[in-house]
Amino acid sequence: MAEPREVKFRLSRRRSSVPRARALLHSALGEWGAGSEAAETGELILSELVTNAMRVRVPHDRLVGVRIAWLTDDGLLRLEVSDAGEGKPEVRAPCEDETGGRGLLLVEALAHRWGFEQRACGIGKTVWAELKAPYLAPERDGTEIAAVAVRPGQCVRVRDAWQVVRSVGTERSASDCARQTVVLGLEDGSALRMDATEPLTVRDADVSSPQRGGEETSG
Known part of the structure; x- marks a missing residue:
């Protein structure tokens, strides 16, 4: 299931x-x-x-x-x-x-x-x-969604480059408990913080391509 x-x-x-x-x-x-x-x-x-x-x-x-x-x-x-x-x-x-x-x-x-x-x-x-709602269309490359909808394993567009999302968390503002901040842990080790409703461009990660940072080169 x-x-x-x-x-x-x-x-x-x-x-x-x-x-x-x-x-x-x-x-x-x-x-x-x-x-x-x-x-x-x-x-x-x-x-x-x-x-x-x-x-x-x-x-x-x-x-x-x-x-x-x-x-x-x-x-x-x-x-x-x-x-x-x-x-x-x-x-x-x-x-x-x-x-x-x-x-x-x-x-x-x-x-x-x-x-x-x-x-x-x-x-x-x-x-x-x-x-x-029985039908799902194929997911498109470069779909714009709210930050709260991003899930681990997707790629997000950050500063004109694609990065894989490793983790997704949330934080709440101390001054406004209704305001939710989404915290995305990215593959380069950085964290992206955005309001939950802000848009992000995402696509599915290409599982057939080699993982960045894990490639070996021969001398």
Whole structure:
């Protein structure tokens, strides 16, 4: 069984987090080679789930967690949004003059299936939605993705040269706990620090070519 391709991140409870979630989803799906239909539908669903999570009352202004996963064996794109609030998400039938309350109606209409579950660790719940996305296009050379989506073994373009990513870690700002910095350990021993949402150009490493720094020469 293939491991799902996934991206996880956390969002502060502010209006700008909704477009940020869409941008990160768009970046991940671009890397995975998803079609435009899956991307557009996924962005609509994720926007509604994140918006709903932002409205939930939670203790101490807790962050909202997001997980994006491509379940390649099942041909499904799974979107999960976690919050620390109580309650059960329910589809409403708002009156015509109401301006809100239609988020889950949209999710129900667009998703293959959706639901919610209590979080195994900690308080709150996770609302999830899945949509059919069975096909992966071949990964392209030089795809631009968000730094948070980079994974070990890929090559990244740094100062007009390609370098293999040996490790991926994250750091949080002491002054802004919602700000996440991605730390990439590169093959030359240096570390590249970037905001999680900043774009990087990546490609898969060429496994057929010799490893740099490990070549032998004959005299």
